Amino acid sequence: MSSARVFLRRMMLALVAGTIGISMVFWGLEQAALLRMAEVRGESDGNLPFTVYMTIFFGLLVTFFTVAFALRTWAQHLRENPGTKQMPLWVAILVMAISGALLITALAIHAGWMREQSPVPLEPDLGFILFETLCLTLVLVPLVLIGVRWAPGYKAVPRKR
Numbered sequence: 001m002s003s004a005r006v007f008l009r010r011m012m013l014a015l016v017a018g019t020i021g022i023s024m025v026f027w028g029l030e031q032a033a034l035l036r037m038a039e040v041r042g043e044s045d046g047n048l049p050f051t052v053y054m055t056i057f058f059g060l061l062v063t064f065f066t067v068a069f070a071l072r073t074w075a076q077h078l079r080e081n082p083g084t085k086q087m088p089l090w091v092a093i094l095v096m097a098i099s100g101a102l103l104i105t106a107l108a109i110h111a112g113w114m115r116e117q118s119p120v121p122l123e124p125d126l127g128f129i130l131f132e133t134l135c136l137t138l139v140l141v142p143l144v145l146i147g148v149r150w151a152p153g154y155k156a157v158p159r160k161r
Contacts, residue, residue, distance in 0.1 A: 007077050014070040018140065021066055023133040024059025028052045030124035038120040067144060075148045086149060092142035099138035106131060 031052050039046025078084055110128060114120065 003080070007073065010073045011070065014066050014073065015137075015141070018063055018066040018070070019133060019137055021059045021062030021064075022136050022140075023129055024055050025063065026059075026129050026132045026136075027124055028056035028059060030129060032056075033114070034120055034122055034124065037114050038122060041118075041120060043119050044122065067140060070144045071147055071151075074144060075151075078148060087142070087145055089146065089149075092146050096139050096142050099135045103132060103135035103139070106135070 032048055035044055035046060035048055035052075038044035106128070
């Protein structure tokens with residue numbers, strides 16, 4: 001198998017695993033927020049199941065290790081192929097800023113929507129979880145690209161003989 005094909009498979013694996021990890025975190029956070037809102041209104045006892053904590057914890061672990069794997073893989077690719085063209089910095093920052101603004105706006109709108117519900121739904125909305133996951137993924141992908149570009153530990157260092 002060619003090195004380009006291996007590289008693309010590794011980066012696709014990182015993207016899929018990272019997306020799963022992020023969605024696990026948002027699913028757990030959304031469940032916690034809904035149960036808390038129901039508790040405030042007296043509709044629930046407010047006890048979070050242990051699985052919510054585990055979902056958030058393992059989602060954070062998967063996301064952390066996936067980002068580390070993506071950083072290492074992208075840096076290795078750049079060291080092996082120094083002529084690789086990269087996304088302009090302003091494009092990466094623009095993508096991160098727009099995605100971050102969309103995520104913050106969606107969270108604010110969703111908080112208002114939750115306050116209007118009577119009774120509070122106890123199951124998270126899958127569409128909202130997927131939207132949050134997409135926005136955060138669009139923030140993390142450019143961060144990986146920028147991080148490798150600027151981190152001295154990931155740059156190719158000429159060896160002295």
